[in-house]
Amino acid sequence: MEAASEALAAFGYLADRPLALAIHLAVVLEQPLLLEGEAGVGKTEVARALAAATGARLIRLQCHEGIDLHHAVYDWDYARQLLALRAAEAGADEGELFSERFLLRRPLLEALEHPGPVVLLIDEVDRADDEFEAFLLEFLADFAVTIPELGTVTAAHRPVVVLTSNRTRELHDALKRRCLYQWIDYPSPDRERAIVHARIPSVPDEIAARVVDAVSRLRSHADLYKLPGVGETIVWAQALLALGDSAGLDETLGAALKVHEDVVRVRSRGVLEGV
Numbered sequence: 001m002e003a004a005s006e007a008l009a010a011f012g013y014l015a016d017r018p019l020a021l022a023i024h025l026a027v028v029l030e031q032p033l034l035l036e037g038e039a040g041v042g043k044t045e046v047a048r049a050l051a052a053a054t055g056a057r058l059i060r061l062q063c064h065e066g067i068d069l070h071h072a073v074y075d076w077d078y079a080r081q082l083l084a085l086r087a088a089e090a091g092a093d094e095g096e097l098f099s100e101r102f103l104l105r106r107p108l109l110e111a112l113e114h115p116g117p118v119v120l121l122i123d124e125v126d127r128a129d130d131e132f133e134a135f136l137l138e139f140l141a142d143f144a145v146t147i148p149e150l151g152t153v154t155a156a157h158r159p160v161v162v163l164t165s166n167r168t169r170e171l172h173d174a175l176k177r178r179c180l181y182q183w184i185d186y187p188s189p190d191r192e193r194a195i196v197h198a199r200i201p202s203v204p205d206e207i208a209a210r211v212v213d214a215v216s217r218l219r220s221h222a223d224l225y226k227l228p229g230v231g232e233t234i235v236w237a238q239a240l241l242a243l244g245d246s247a248g249l250d251e252t253l254g255a256a257l258k259v260h261e262d263v264v265r266v267r268s269r270g271v272l273e274g275v
Helices: 002-009 017-029 043-054 078-089 107-113 130-142 173-178 189-199 205-219 230-246 250-255 260-269
Strands: 033-036 057-062 074-076 103-105 118-123 144-147 151-154 160-165 180-183
Touching (some): 017 160, 043 057, 103 107, 107 144, 130 173, 189 230, 230 250, 250 260
Parallel strands (some): 033 180, 057 118
16 A cells, blocks of 8 residues: 555655555455546546556546447447448458458557556546446446457456546446445645645745645635636646746636636635735
8 A cells, every 4th residue: 555655656646545545455456446526636647647657558538428339439430431332342352341440449448458557547437327337337347348240359458447526426336336436535735735846846835835725715615616626726836936926826816716706706705815
């Protein structure tokens, strides 16, 4: 577990003990890891850091409403097939239309066929629908998919799987039972300052502390439409560092808040006064 924490830290991700333990178990037990938490707490970065730390290839499937097998697993290159069909009509031998040369590999199939270690990131699975979630349940059980024209493809090496959810809807219990589970919360101020220093080694302590204090105040206002994540904290610190002594929190508020109404609300209430 300590080795996992140190390996992630070497690539700029500072995991607390529960998260480091969950990651360690996911690798050792070859169990998918489901990470839930608010947007911006660093769920996606876990997979990126894990891939970098282990020398694995990161393959990302970004879920969205309406995602299906053609987005996630494979599709056929219909334009090339049509050209091949016309060439065949002219007498050229183009071979089988439904062969590997016309296959478009999507992230899940890429993860199965990659010859080396893979970290498979299934991002924002809560945005997919029930049908796709049911398919994922089957996929995570067998790490195999069937392409009717070609047969069954089974994983060359079982990938390390990280699923993320912003909890915009509840996932089904069956999928949760398939995974190890870890909730990621916003980091404590001390840890967030350490994250800022890890990502921006040149940042002065004063700027790091000031930005983290400001972000903490913003997050304490639950009526904001979108609370700033760790990524916004880092960008805000970079903005102040770039501007130097002339930088002000209020005039760089767009680094942290992305909704006009939130900016107006914070400024009208004087939330950042004295920071």
